[in-house]
Amino acid sequence: MATKWKSIISFTAFFLGITLLLSGIIDSVYLLSSRSSWKAQITEAFEEDYQNTGEFRWQMADYLENFLAMATGGPLWGNGYRAYNYYSGADTYYEDIAQAYAVESGTGDWSWSLSEDYPNEVTEAIGDYSSDYDDYDGYEYGVYGNGDYSSKEENKKRAEQYHNAIKDDKNILYRITYNDGTVYTNAEGTQLDGAGMAAPKDYNFLMYFDGNTVKMRKDGKEIDVYKDGYYREDSDWYVPGYKNFTVDEETQKATVTIAAAKSPKLYIKGEYAKDSSRQLYNRLYWIEYNQRQEKGRYIALAASLAVGVLLIVVYLILRKDKKRADQRIAKITGKIWYEVKLILLLLALGLVLFRSGYWWSEIFMRIRYGEFYTGMFRELFQEMFAWPAGLVGLFWIIYLFVNDNRYNQKVWKQSISGHIAGAFRAADLKLPFQRRVVHRCIPLIVVAAVLILLSAASLLIFCLAGGYEIVPLLILMILVVLGAVLMIYMQMYYMKKNERLMQDTGTLIDQIKTVRDGAxxxxxxxxxxxxxxxxxxxxxxxxxxxxxxxxxxxxxxxxxxxxxxxxxxxxxxxxxxxxxxxxxxxxxxxxxxxxxxxxxxxxxxxxxxxxxxxxxxxxxxxxxxxLPVEIEALDLGKLLRQTLADMSERIAGSKVQIKTDIPEEEILIMADGQRLYRVFQNLLQNALRYSLDGSRIYVNLKTDGSVAVASVKNTSASEIPADVNFTERFTRGDSSRTDGGSGLGLSIAKSFTEACGGRMTVETIADLFVVTVEFPQIHTPLTTRRI
CATH class of the missing domain: 1.10.287 (Helix Hairpins)
Structure with missing residues (x-):
């Protein structure tokens, strides 16, 4: 029972730990990839003062941009849009506003449409850029209203709408003057003095544009706006007054004073005549709100990762017990049809991919028309990682799939296709060998036909859809890829099967040869x-x-x-x-x-x-x-000459002559010198004893570079009987001989030759008796070894 609980605890710790870690990592990747500088993003999230964030600086610069346009009669910029596209790269600008608005309003849903997330007055004043988004290029072609800036009256009308939309948002106080006359303000009755750098109570940030440069004061301290005087992409403030960022003569007639609240509040305007209420612009409030939310998100993310790491440590301590849990899970999943598991895996993968279907469509459309933009694939990456739950779910489905394949042998057999394949193999085994090999092509042809039909159907749907629908195209691509993979797999399967057939055939042929040779x-x-x-x-x-x-x-x-x-x-x-x-x-x-x-x-x-x-x-x-032998490198020619020399007295006293043909060069073999000396001594004694008087004994040594062959030939004094194995023990050529021979000489010679790794053969041609001794020749002395 203790083991069972350990197994449950181990797997639970592994499951929760991996889930927390993976979701935390995915969330981290999404957060840190959403901006150009992740370090700045984290740093700003933990700022105590929202006015120290880049979002605040860009918003104040945007206010100034629009207020100068209102003063001079120019067009309004879509809030933050120029900074997003050309300068800051902070593409969470609108997202933060929209998300915060959705949270506060309780809708739970938000989108990128400016017209849905901003008050109507702001939308009408700066226009809805969503319809003309694709026509945007740098900051020269911004989408602000209908893009017609030739009409001063139209620009003034939009400026009035914008002023009416934001004037009740008291998180900022502003005064806009032109030719020393106030044009727009929401600071009536307050002590807002830009020239004197004085702001009302509870407003700790003041920005003042005097017609040429901008001055700022925060908490009573001057802010160094321009640094060395030149604007760069990493400059804190995007405001005019730099040496390389100036204004025209018309703008020099305007002054703008803006004060920001130290602690922004949420302003809501009641419309009791319509029995409703609506939020005002509240941009500074949402900047601070989102900063707090971002900070809490990072803290929760860190806590999630820490708990995940702790649970993984628990799992590592009990990892041996987790294996039993994996085996139990595999036992359960092994009972499910393999096709069902594969479909679930593909569905999970499809959900993750198709959730970001808009971006897939965007990529395919741009590939089709040859249009690309920086960050296109990064946006797709962010879109996919914006759904941690889906990716974590996909991970666990893949884990179960891999775990099933790990512990269940031949998991595909528990499947419809496995049963069909098994039935096909069973029927195939009943066929003769020749027909069996030919029938292997049938499944390959069937798979190819099904793939062609499915691909043709998907292509037809894609064509009927006009070539614009991404889903049929993706289905077509998936089917083609899966079909190609299946075809390659089956080709490799049958290649492997045929390779095994060839190997088995070769092994069978080798075995037949081995049996023929006596092994x-x-x-x-x-x-x-x-x-x-x-x-x-x-x-x-x-x-x-x-x-x-x-x-x-x-x-x-x-x-x-x-x-x-x-x-x-x-x-x-x-x-x-x-x-x-x-x-x-x-x-x-x-x-x-x-x-x-x-x-x-x-x-x-x-x-x-x-x-x-x-x-x-x-x-x-x-x-x-x-028989103990000591194998070493020795010169076979030298051994023969030494044996002949030692037997010279007996040879001289015999009635036969010895003729030798032994090369002078060294012929090396591996053998035991003493045993091989006994071999040739026995052969020569046998030849001397049984040779015809007056005949000759020939001792030869030859080599072809790989095998050394020594032979002793003599003519027998008596007739040599047929069908006699002279190497058998106690075998003699003439049973009537009484010369004292034991009949063991040739048997000993053969046994010693084989013990040294050589081969001895006896051949009789009429009365000619030939004994041949063969050894593999070596060309480099090898290490001595004892056997």
Whole structure:
């Protein structure tokens, strides 16, 4: 039970931690990417005074811009729009106003339409720019009303509307004069004196334009507006008076005084005749309100991230228990059709993409007409990240999908297509091998046909829609991409299947060759669903039968060797006694001559019997794989010459001649020198013993660069019987021979050769007896090793 609760706690901590962290990160990315400087954004959010924010500075500059236009009869600018497009890059300007308005009004919804979010009087005065948004280019073509600025009367009418719309918003007090005469003001009866830099109580910020430059005072202190006198993009104030930002002669006749409230309030105007009320402009109030909201949002975001990190730490402590929770979840999701899970995944992805469908349409339209603007993709990025809940939900659907694939083996089998594919494979396995390979093309053709039909249908819908609807185009693109991926997957699947077929075929051919060469101990394994599974099973059955027969034969041989070894061991003890007593008899004096002849015969026969017993031990060790060898690099030609030199006395006393053909250059092989010396000693002794008198023995050494071949050839003194394996133990060419040979010489030579890694063969051509010893040739001495 404790383990179960640990598993629940671990997964809950993981789920909540990841949810909080992911939503926090997405929210952070959205917030920090919404402006050009995220550091400034955070810094301003935690400012104690809203008047220290960039939003306030731009708003005051905008007030001044419009008030100067009102004084001179010029056109009004759409509040903040010039700054957004050309100067500040702060594209949350209208968004903050609209959102705050929606919160305060209780509508819960807001949009980018200026006409919906601003009081009607302001909208009428500066116009609704939304319809002409796409025609905007820099600040030379602003959308302010209907764009006709030639009429002074029209501009004055709009100025009156704008003044009437904002004059009751007492968060700012302003006085606009032209040729020393007051044109517009909402500061009647107040001590608003720009020239004297005096503002009423509760208004701690004062801005005064004297016709050429702007002076500012905040909390009784002068503000350095112009710094070094030149305006730059990072300057705090966008106001005239810089050396590179001046005004015309008409504007020099105007003065503007603006005071901002220290603590803005929300002003609402009651219209009781209409049984309603409406908010006034209240721009400074919303700047302060949004700053507080932004600060609270950052604090909540930080708290969310901190709690998320804490929960992730809890998960990391109990991460081993989470695996059990994942397995239980996978057990549940494994019972759902795979197609259902895939559709849910695609729907979640589609919701995230289509939620920002407007921006997708905008991008496709601009791609179509070759029109791009800076930040187009950034706006799409922000639009997608503006929905953290959707992205977090998509993440968990993907997590469940991956978790399902991780713990459930072959998840696609629990699907409609999996059952269809299984039925197809079951029917396919009943077909002959040739038809099975041909039928693999059928699913590929079916998938291609379905893809073509779906793509054609989507293309038809797109064309009927006039080529402007983005949804059919996206569906078409998704279908084409998914179809292409499916086609590639199936191509790779069948390529892999055919590759496995070729590998199995090659393995089967190699196994047949191996069995032919006598290596029948290894069993061939292929996948149960392999096309060659039946053939492989038949070959394995043949191999088992051959292996059983060989094992029986080996068992018989081993019993024979063990019998000989045991008998030889039993003979060794009395033989040692016989040899000892023979030696004692040889030392006795006064023995008759015929007795000494008997002793001599006993000595000769006992010594031969001793050699035979020793040979039997050597053969037994070699046959059982217990013969110790020391493999090293040696010169095979030098070994042959040394063997011939050591046997020179016996060769000289024989009635045959030795003819050699041994190269002088070094021919290196890897072998045990002592064992190989014994091999050639036995071969030469055998040749000397059984060669025809007056004949010749040929000792040759040749190499082709990869294999060294040494041979000993002699002509037999007696007829060589046919069908005799001369390397078998106790085998002699003539059973009637009484020359004292044990019949083990060639057997020992072959056993020692194989123990050293070589190969020895015996060939008879009429009375010609040929023994060949082969070793791989090396060209660089290798490391000595003991076996």
């Amino acid at each position: 029948i101990t290894s069993e061939l394994q292929v996948q149960p669903d392999s096309d060659l599974a039946g053939a492989v099973q038949d070959l394995n059955d043949i191999r088992k039968g051959m292996d059983t027969a060989v094992k029986e034969q080996i068992k018989s041989e081993r019993m024979k060797v063990e019998l000989v070894s045991n008998v030889s061991h039993d003979i060794k003890t009395p033989l040692t006694s016989i040899i000892s007593y023979v030696e004692l008899l040889k030392q006795e004096e006064g023995l008759p001559d015929y007795i000494r002849d008997y002793v001599q015969i006993l000595d000769s026969k006992s010594q031969k019997l001793k050699e035979m017993v020793q040979d039997v031990f050597e053969v037994s060790k070699a046959a059982s794989g217990q």
